[in-house]
Amino acid sequence: YRSENSLSAAPFINSGGKIPLGLKTKGLRIVVTGGAGFVGSHLVDRLMARGDSVIVVDNFFTGRKENVMHHFGNPRFELIRHDVVEPLLLEVDQIYHLACPASPVHYKFNPVKTIKTNVVGTLNMLGLAKRIGARFLLTSTSEVYGDPLQHPQVETYWGNVNPIGVRSCYDEGKRTAETLTMDYHRGAGVEVRIARIFNTYGPRMCIDDGRVVSNFVAQALRKEPLTVYGDGKQTRSFQYVSDLVEGLMRLMEGEHIGPFNLGNPGEFTMLELAQVVQETIDPNAKIEFRPNTEDDPHKRKPDITKAKDLLGWEPKVPLQKGLPLMVSDFRQRVFGDEKDSST
Ligand code: NAD
Numbered sequence: 001y002r003s004e005n006s007l008s009a010a011p012f013i014n015s016g017g018k019i020p021l022g023l024k025t026k027g028l029r030i031v032v033t034g035g036a037g038f039v040g041s042h043l044v045d046r047l048m049a050r051g052d053s054v055i056v057v058d059n060f061f062t063g064r065k066e067n068v069m070h071h072f073g074n075p076r077f078e079l080i081r082h083d084v085v086e087p088l089l090l091e092v093d094q095i096y097h098l099a100c101p102a103s104p105v106h107y108k109f110n111p112v113k114t115i116k117t118n119v120v121g122t123l124n125m126l127g128l129a130k131r132i133g134a135r136f137l138l139t140s141t142s143e144v145y146g147d148p149l150q151h152p153q154v155e156t157y158w159g160n161v162n163p164i165g166v167r168s169c170y171d172e173g174k175r176t177a178e179t180l181t182m183d184y185h186r187g188a189g190v191e192v193r194i195a196r197i198f199n200t201y202g203p204r205m206c207i208d209d210g211r212v213v214s215n216f217v218a219q220a221l222r223k224e225p226l227t228v229y230g231d232g233k234q235t236r237s238f239q240y241v242s243d244l245v246e247g248l249m250r251l252m253e254g255e256h257i258g259p260f261n262l263g264n265p266g267e268f269t270m271l272e273l274a275q276v277v278q279e280t281i282d283p284n285a286k287i288e289f290r291p292n293t294e295d296d297p298h299k300r301k302p303d304i305t306k307a308k309d310l311l312g313w314e315p316k317v318p319l320q321k322g323l324p325l326m327v328s329d330f331r332q333r334v335f336g337d338e339k340d341s342s343t
Pocket residue numbers: 033034035036037038039040057058059060061062063064082083084085097098099100101102103106117121139140141142196197198199200201206
């Protein structure tokens with residue numbers, strides 16, 4: 001038995017997640033749903049580098065083959081075009097469940113599909129985890145706190161969410177996904193982990209996904225005005241993607257279920273973010289105010305005490321260092337500039 005070629009013919013179905021003695025190989029078998037997306041593809045890179053065998057399951061709604069193409073041809077890597085709303089049979093040790101559009105523009109595009117992905121998709125992946133005894137990690141979101149009345153947000157806060165608003169398909173979908181995760185843990189003994197991810201940015205974000213960092217960076221590069229919604233005084237806390245991936249892996253490997261906030265506590269108003277983008281890309285970039293979207297949370301900042309204490313994790317990359325790393329990737333993709341290949 002070799003992990004390299006046994007992805008679909010693994011011999012220990014129903015092994016309760018424990019690999020029989022003598023069969024322990026150097027790598028784990030891991031599914032990453034949504035692995036062709038922004039966060040997923042960076043996670044896949046780290047797992048592949050560690051020597052694991054990785055199966056990416058993605059329907060390519062917002063993901064791209066380009067994000068994982070560099071693993072094609074590696075016998076430890078497999079890519080399956082599959083929608084998690086449909087059942088799936090696989091044998092693996094761990095499931096990182098990321099499949100779900102994350103940008104408000106994308107998740108509002110087909111809200112019913114977003115709910116189905118969060119509810120039916122998560123149910124299927126939990127059913128899979130239960131059958132094969134795999135450990136399951138859910139990537140939930142800071143949006144479960146809604147427009148928060150507590151600041152910064154602690155994991156014990158239950159949130160302030162509009163159940164009938166335009167963001168509900170995502171917020172309530174993720175809240176239900178968390179509920180399902182805990183019920184499979186309590187009811188079926190599935191080993192679970194829950195991460196509540198705060199705004200994350202970095203290379204490979206969709207250029208026109210409507211999120212604020214990708215918008216500002218693309219706009220500054222194209223010499224277009226930076227579009228600030230509302231008065232620009234609303235806040236977010238921006239985490240560089242490598243910090244998030246480190247947190248997700250520590251959470252999966254650790255002993256604690258969570259939920260854990262994973263985010264960078266550095267808090268910025270959208271006007272301050274625009275300023276950092278100006279300093280990084282183009283000091284002459286103009287700012288243009290636009291009406292804000294419905295139900296936009298006024299502020300958001302993670303309390304990460306729990307992750308610090310129990311996972312020994314905290315972000316290392318401040319916005320001023322992370323933004324330039326993303327800019328060189330965006331520059332290449334916006335202009336196809338072959339001279340700039342630093343990421
Ligand atoms: P993304 O849109 O880049 O990636 C999502 C991936 O899931 C894409 O590859 C997409 O094609 C795939 N997908 C969507 N629906 C699917 C379905 N029904 N079946 C199979 N695949 C499907 O977004 P991301 O930023 O990489 O986010 C990844 C996860 O992290 C999501 O669950 C998101 O909710 C969560 N999250 C992200 C952020 C952030 O700031 N990036 C913040 C909070 C939570």
